[in-house]
Amino acid sequence: MNFEKNLTSGLSGIGLESQGCKSRSPVMWIWVFILLCFGMPSFAGGALESEVSATSPADRLESEEMIKAGELTFSQNCTYCHGYKGIGGKARKMQCRDSFTPDYLFTTISNGKQRGSLIMPPWKDSFNEETRWQLVAYILSLKTLPSCSE
Known part of the structure; x- marks a missing residue:
């Protein structure tokens, strides 16, 4: 009434x-x-x-903010296996790789991966979705390094 x-x-x-x-x-x-x-x-x-939801994190992968935040997280958590700026180490080199898709990287970061005796742990319980997309943005930016065009 x-x-x-x-x-x-x-x-x-x-x-x-x-x-x-x-x-x-x-x-x-x-x-x-x-x-x-x-x-x-x-x-x-x-x-x-x-x-x-004006834009999802996946829509901002080329954003400088996303890449910088992803670089910081990568440096703190991923360099032990993937090397400084993804130059490789225990895991494969990530620089200059144009075969990565955003969905593949996000799924791999979220769920982890095992290749032989090498195990990448799942990060979905450690990083929120935004942080995982920031990592994707940073890893995708590694294919545009100046050394990739040589």
Whole structure:
């Protein structure tokens, strides 16, 4: 009942006052529909889905911020096996590799990998999704090093 009272007073504020159930015009119902579908999330303190996730981390892989953050995480956690700036070591060289796809790298970082006796642990429990995408951005940036074009 309170909702109907608020709705009715709100509609009267925009010139769509109600004079009983029988006299409500189709135009009023259109406004009610628009209000319920598009206006209510913002009135309730929520946001529409497109506003919440403007861009996903996968859409920002070439962002300098993403690459720098990924470089820091890589330096702190991955260089023991993958070497400084991915030059290789216990694991294969990551520089100048254009065979990596973002999805492959994200899945491998998240779930780990085993090749023979070499085991890369899964990082999904250690790093949040954003951090794993930052690592992907950094690793993909290693294929554009100046030494790759020589």
